[in-house]
Amino acid sequence: MENFTFYAPTYFSFGKGSEKDIGALVKRFGGKKVLVHYGGGSVKRNGIFDKVIASLNESNIPYVELGGVRPNPRSGLVYKGIDICRKENIDFILAVGGGSVIDSAKAIAAGTVYDGDFWDYYSTGKKVDRALPVGTVLTIAAAGSEGSPDSVITHEDGMYKRGASGEALRPKFSILNPEFTETLPAYQTACGISDIMAHVCERYFSNTKNVEITDRLCEGVLKAMIEESPKVIKNPHDYEARANIMWAGMVAHNNIVGVGREQDWSSHAIEHELSALYDVAHGAGxxxxxxxxxxYVMKKNLGKFVQFAVRVWGCDMNFENPEITAMEGINRYSAFLTSLGMPSNFKELGAKEEDIPTLVKHLGATDENPIGGYVKLGPKDIEAIYRLAL
Amino acid sequence: MENFTFYAPTYFSFGKGSEKDIGALVKRFGGKKVLVHYGGGSVKRNGIFDKVIASLNESNIPYVELGGVRPNPRSGLVYKGIDICRKENIDFILAVGGGSVIDSAKAIAAGTVYDGDFWDYYSTGKKVDRALPVGTVLTIAAAGSEGSPDSVITHEDGMYKRGASGEALRPKFSILNPEFTETLPAYQTACGISDIMAHVCERYFSNTKNVEITDRLCEGVLKAMIEESPKVIKNPHDYEARANIMWAGMVAHNNIVGVGREQDWSSHAIEHELSALYDVAHGAGxxxxxxxxxxYVMKKNLGKFVQFAVRVWGCDMNFENPEITAMEGINRYSAFLTSLGMPSNFKELGAKEEDIPTLVKHLGATDENPIGGYVKLGPKDIEAIYRLAL
Known part of the structure; x- marks a missing residue:
């Protein structure tokens, strides 16, 4: 196990009616005037927005609204949000939505108190050490942004999708009411499930040895997802399954299951290019x-993939040829996602083979500066992975 | 799943050399003058104390020492610590030791800023909402007090062992260097393992339905403990196994694996009477x-015990008679602890059958005020459990 630090001071209020705590929590974490940030308006149609405002009103907290965040959130709205926050003396950002809204809120929070262009954090990897406090009211179990120090934004100038990170971005509080996810269509629900499981896999597949505790926690999250996910696809109003998935989504990404190990986020980076170019949902990609x-990488450390197949997917071990077991695990993972309605290849996703060189180039990895940890990936490797996905 | 809140803002620095962060972390969390609290002096003999002081000195933080905490920590030293803190204007308590030292430090932290007798918190269950900040340097993986809002103290006037709880007691930071646990004798190491596994079981055995995510996380911690524990008993200097157990001990008790469910701490309460009367190690009890x-309780909710047997202990399911499977799981748990050197009955523990009425009386449960959640336990039930342990 590697040395690590872990600090996850987000206050979670979970369950039915937890939105009633919003006003008190904004006050507890120092907010006096709030920017309420949201997406395309579904939170207005389904009544969630009104509940949020009711709690703010009850605590006599003034607010300004900024809607319009879209999936794969864009820099344009971030700049607009920063302007509003400065003009209106906003001191707290409340995100009401899924990962895109929360990530946009985090970018606004960082940019408002930063002298330069907020995009510096995203283009350079510079850690965000200062930001307005952020609270979240989660409506999609997926990104884990409600408990993470991360944010991903797409810059409209070149459609670069890049991430920033820093402890200042970790939400002060998050309201997790599983009922708020019940109106989500099956396809978006499945996208969230795919994202949650990927967050675990990007931590699980590590060359770091002797990480049994975090391996077992990762496997636990995946097995719970395997059990609960089909239930919500079948019945979107299955509160209990929604609740299990919602907590799993947080646990998968606040890093408690990923500490002490090298992680590999190259699948996320490779996917981000698809989202940026085709505007497809991150989870589908x-x-x-x-x-x-x-x-592509399984032979590098075959044992870990065999472990994944046996422990997570319940595959029988092929002792003569463990590679068959490893491949069976991957196939079951893919088939599971397909059974929830997810695409399994470029065609189903709406991506095109002829764009592969553009995708590779846009990602920007070189032989000298490869991506990945489990296996270092240069442009040829990344191209091969896109081709395996055709 | 039940509604819950979860807030665990402890900063963890984990790994070799992490004690170098102590001075900076005391400052970060507002400490200007520190009480360094420790136990019987082993931390002085093995050099850990010197490393702690070196970090405080490097940050120019003055300190006062108070050693002498014993296992099953006593109220007498707590009163002494409160006096010192008040006289010396201490504003931060640093616990260097295991759960007993940390729990004593928490009691001092609460008592110093409380107008009445600190024991009020322990005798009445009143939540601790104010205390001096506490940091910990952990030397025993066991109690989980390094990440929990809990403290257990034995009052010398009557030898009552009682717990207090409250968010103000959660440590601001904890230094987890697995090397610091390597000098711990095998018996104490095994006691810690027993305590960690019990902390998971007291959360796992719940009548709350639809808690798959936390069930799977609980099972993950237990399976990691089953894998790693024999390694440290065989080789106390197995750093990697120590590291896995150390993180498991924190995860087992900061409640991330226990949220959203009724829990049952009656085993802890029943054991506390043994520790108080015979001064035996909590984990052994x-x-x-x-x-x-x-x-005693397995038939109440047999399915959960069958799940425990199959998922955690790898028992083959007896479909004709699941009770046999459930009992097999319990027997494997007990045999596992015995294999690590733990006692399995009163005689091996040094407890006496004739004391059972005293133990039951001292615990104080009545038919009107039973303990437990999984099954409500009155005096007759508690006596029966002690007798099953003969």
Whole structure:
């Protein structure tokens, strides 16, 4: 196990009616005037927005609204949010939505108190050490952004999708009411499931040895997802399954299951290019890319893939040829996602073979500066992974 | 799943050399003058104390020492610590030791800023909402107090062993260097393992339905403990196994694996009477009591015990008679602890059958005020559990 630090001071209020705590929590974490940030308006139609405002009103907290965050959130709205926050003396950002809304809120929070262009954090990897406090009211179990120090934004100038990170971005509080995810269509629900499982896999597939505790926790999250996911696809109003998935989504990404090990986020990076170019849902892209990445790298550390197949997917071990077991695990993962309605290849995703050189180039990895940890990936490797996903 | 809140803002620095962060972390969390609290002096003999002081000195933080905490920590030293803190204007308590030292430090932290007798918190269950900040340097993986809001103290006036709880007691930071646990004798190491596994079981055995995510996380911690524990008993200097157990001990008790469900801490309460009367190690007492409790309550919710047997202990399911499977799981748990050197009955623990009425009386449960959640336990039930442990 490697040395690590872990600090996850987000206050979670989980369950039915937890949105009633919003006003008190904004006050507890120092907010006096709030930017309420949201997406395309579904939170207005389904009544969630009104519940949020009711709690703010009850605590006499003034607010300004900024809607319009879209999936794969864009820099343009971030700049607009920063302007509003500065003009209106906003001191707290409340994100009401899924990962895109939360990530946009985090970018606004960082940019408002930063002298330069907020995009510096995203283009350079510079850690965000200062930001307005952020709270979240989660409506999609997927990104884990409600408990993470991360944010991903797409810059409209070149459509670069890049991430920033820093402890200042970790939400002060998150309201997790599983009922708020019940109106999500099956396809978006499945995208979230794919994202959650990918977050675990990007931690699980590590060359770091002797990480049994975090391996077992990762396997636990995946097995719970395997059990609960089909239930919500079958019945979107299955509160209990929604609740299990919602907590799993947080646990999968606040890093408690990923500490002390090298992680590998190359599947995310490879997928981000698909989202940026075709504007496809991140989880759908991951359902195509993660299994392709697995097939490409599995021989590097076959044991870990055999462990994945046996412990997570219940495959019988082929002692004569463990590679068959490893491949069976990957196939079951892919088939599971397909059974939830996810695409399994470029065609189903709406991506095109002829764009592969553009995707590779856009990602920007070189032989000298490869991506990945489990296996270092240069441009030829990345191209091969896209081709495995055709 | 039940509604819950979860807030665990402890900063963990984990790994070799992490003690170098102590001075900076005391400052970060507002400490200007520190009480360094420790136990019988082993931390002085093995050099850990000097490393702690070196880091405080490097940050120019003055300190006062208070050693002498014993296992099953006593109220007398807590009163002494409160006096010192008040006289010396201490504003930060640093616990260097295991759960007993940390729990004593928490009691001092609460008592110093409380107008009445600190024991009020322990005798009445009143939540601790104010305390001096506490940091820990952990030397025994066991109690989980390094990440929990809990403290257990024995009052010398009557030898009552009681717990207090409250968010103000959660450590601001904890230094987890697995090397610091390597000098611990095998018996104490095994006691810690028994305690960690019990902390998971007291959360796992719940009547709350639809808690697959936390069930799977609990099972993951237990399976990691089953894998790693024999390694440290065989080789106390197995750093990697120590590291896995150390993180497991924190995860087992900061409640991330226990949220959203009714929990049952009656095994802990029943054991506390043994520790208080015979001054036996808490983990050793739990190795005797937890399996006895399991045998007594298993028929109430047999399915959960069958799940425990199959998923955690790898028992083959007996479909004709699941009770046999459930009992097999309990027996394997007990045999596992015995294989690590733990006692399995009163005699091996040094407890006496004739004291059972005293133990039951001292615990104080009545038919009107039973203990337990999985099954409500009155005096007759508690007596039966002690007898099953003979």
């Amino acid at each position: 991951l359902a195509v890319i993660v299994p392709a990445w697995m097939k | 739990l190795a005797v009591i937890v399996p006895a409790w399991m045998k």
